[in-house]
Every structure is written in C-alpha cells, then in structure tokens.
Amino acid sequence: MGRVAVISGDIVSSTSLIPEDRLMLHDRLKDLITDLSLKFDTYGRVLKGDYVECVCSNPHESLAVALAIKSYVKAIEVNAGAKSSDKNRIKLFKTHGIRLAIGYGELTTLDVENGVIDGEAIYLAGRKINEQSGRKKKRVVIKQTLFFESQEGPLKEQFDPVMGLLDVLISKATARQSEVLYWKLMGLNEDEIAEKFGVSQSVINQHSTSVGWNAIEETVSYYNRTVKRDQP
Template sequence: MAKVTVISGDVVSSTSLVKEDRLMLHDRLKDLFGQLSSKFDTYGRVLKGDYIECVCRMPAESLAVALAIKSYVKSIEVQDGEDSSDQNRIKLFKTHGIRLALGYGELSTFDTDTGVIDGEAIYLSGRKVNEHSGRKKQRIVIKQTLFFESNEATLKDQFDPVMGLLDVLISKATARQSEVLYWKLMGLSEDEIAQKFGVSQSVINQHSTSVGWNAIEETVAYYHRTIMRHHS
C-alpha cells in the first residue's frame, strides 16, 4: 500500500477549559476537518473531545495540514481559568494549542465507513503524542508540540530540526496571527483574508510578517519537495 501520513493530536490543557469551551472546541474541530477534507483530501476525526486523528492521503501536504490544525486551534478564543492552576494551564493552551505528531508510513487498514485505521503510520504518530502527553501529570512541562515520526532515519534527521523551529515560531503567535496563518495555509490571499476580517490588506500583511509567513511558506515547500522525491 502507498505510504500516507497520519497526524495524531492531543489538545493541550483541554481538561482545564470550562465545559462550554470544551464543547465549542469539539464542534470547531469537526468543522475544521470538513474544511481540510475539501482543501487537502484528508480524513479527520475527533475522539474523546480533545484527541484527533487525520489521515493525509497525499503525504507531501501533511506539514501544511498539521500547521493548519495547529494555527486553527491556537486561534480559538477561550475563557480564562477561575484559579491560578487553571489559568496557568489555559495559558499553555493559548501558547501551544495542540500537540501534534506526523507519522509517515503505510496503513494496513484504512476504512472510513467503519472508522478502522491501523498500521505503521498511525502507530508512529499515536505513540509519539501519547509519549509527550501531560494528562497524568500534576504539573505540565511542555518542551515541544510538533513532531515527525518515520522508520526511515534519513527523513527523521531532515525533519526533526524543522519541526522544532516551526514549533517555537508558532508558539509565539497571537490568536489573530494564528487565524491569518490558518487562512494563508488554506490558500487565501491577503486581500481575501482582509475582506473576511473587515480590515485593510496592510493589517493582514503585518500579521503575516509578524508570524513569520515567508519562512513558514518556504519550509512547507521544502517539506513538500522532499516527501515528493522520497515518495516517487
């Protein structure tokens, strides 16, 4: 079977969100997967409200998909926590949004009708996300939230530093900058985004520059070229 990329994700500090925000987040993630399916021909689903799986049939586009997921989640506005512990955790949500792992490999089973997904790619991504999950820890320490996993060492060596740098860059983005990044990854022009937001193109350009769009765009293109060469 041809190789795919499975993106597994775990929303950061989701249990500290108020009930209304958790429900809203679940609905927004379902909407997101509809948009991603139309743009990138992906299959995505939400499990247990805060855990996601997304199969990218075209693995060269999987970094763009992962960054779209991450920027989308970071753009969601949520309420602050009632006590200091919840406030600290929600600050982590606003900073990181979601922990994602891209697993590149084969799938032995991929049945969208029954929802059965099994094989190397989903095993790699799921194992990495669960390895770095802070669910069972009283104090969450987050060092990185974006990973590439493959049994092909050459690809891992190429992409590990890329994921680390992108993670740092996006963690510094505001909610509005993240929203601009999401729509740019979805293929909208700055004029189209400006019209959607009801602001000038120069405002969108400023957000785009602040989030480091040029570097992100070049990195996504580099990832696409590398996977395409490897995949052919």
C-alpha cells in the first residue's frame, strides 16, 4: 500500500453537550461518514461517539475531506447545559466544532472487515489529536484545530501555515455559512444548494463569499496538486 492520508478528529467540548445532543451528534457523524465514502471513496468510523477516523485512499483529496468534516460539524446546532462552564465550552464547540489532524504516510494494515487500521499515517494523526486534547484540563485553551502531520519535512513545512490560515478562516464562519461550505466541498453548485435550502442563489452566494469560498477552493486545489506530485 502506498502513501495514504488518515484523518483523526475529536469533537471540541463534547462532554459538555446535553445527552440528547451527544446522541444526535453520534448519529449525524455516522451519516457524514457514509456521505464521505460515497463522494471521496473513504473508509471512516466513529469511536466513543465523538472521535472520528477516516482513511483517504486518494490522499490528495484529504484536505477537502477534512474541511468537509469540519464544516459539517460546525453546522450542527446544539444546546448549552445549565452550568455556566458548559455554556462557555459550548461556545468553543460552535467556534471550532472538531479538532482534525491529517496524517500522511504509509499504512501497514487496513482491514475494513475487522476495523483494523495500523501504520504511520494513523499514528501521526492520532498522536497529534491526543497532544491537543483538553479533556484532562480544567480550562481549555484552543489555539489551532487543523493540522497536517508527515515525516516528509518539506511537505509539512509547506502545509503548516496553510492549515493555520484555514483554521482561522473557518472558525469565523456561522453555522449556515459552514453548511454552505460543506455542500460546496461535496460538489454541489450554488443553484443546487439554494434549492436544498429553499432560498435564492444570491443568498447562497453571499454566504459563500462571507466564508471565503474562493480562497478555500484555491487552497484545496493547491493542496491537491502538491500531494499528487509527492505520490510515487
């Protein structure tokens, strides 16, 4: 098996969600995994209700997949619990949605039937997410939630600032802008999204412009070309 990309991610502030929202989130993530497999030929799974792993056999598409996951989660509406600390953490969920790391490298095992994923790519992604997890901290400070990890030094150096800029851009998106971004990443045009939302194309265009779609699309294309060139 050649180089692949594995995306690992954990939901921000998932423990502060009310039980109904945690169940809803789990079901929505399972739906997302199915949609991504149909669009991008990925293999994904949801673990413990709030942790996602997704293998991209076409690694050049992994940034589009990661951004689709992030925008999908940010579009999910959730309710804050009664405690003020929960409300503050829910604000973090609405801002960031999910931490994601793209691990780019070899896989020694991909046994879909038995759910076994092993190798450099998943190790790189999982380790980065574990480093960033704030589960054991009383106060969660989030500086970045989108990462690219690889033993290929020049490639990592090239993509680190890209991930940081995309992270800042998407963190400012509203739930509706995130939803528009998701459907664009999934290949729908503005007329199709407008029909899905029951609004005019101009409204979708406004959301698209506000979320910075042109810059995101160009960045995804740049990533696509760069990773393709790295393939043996």
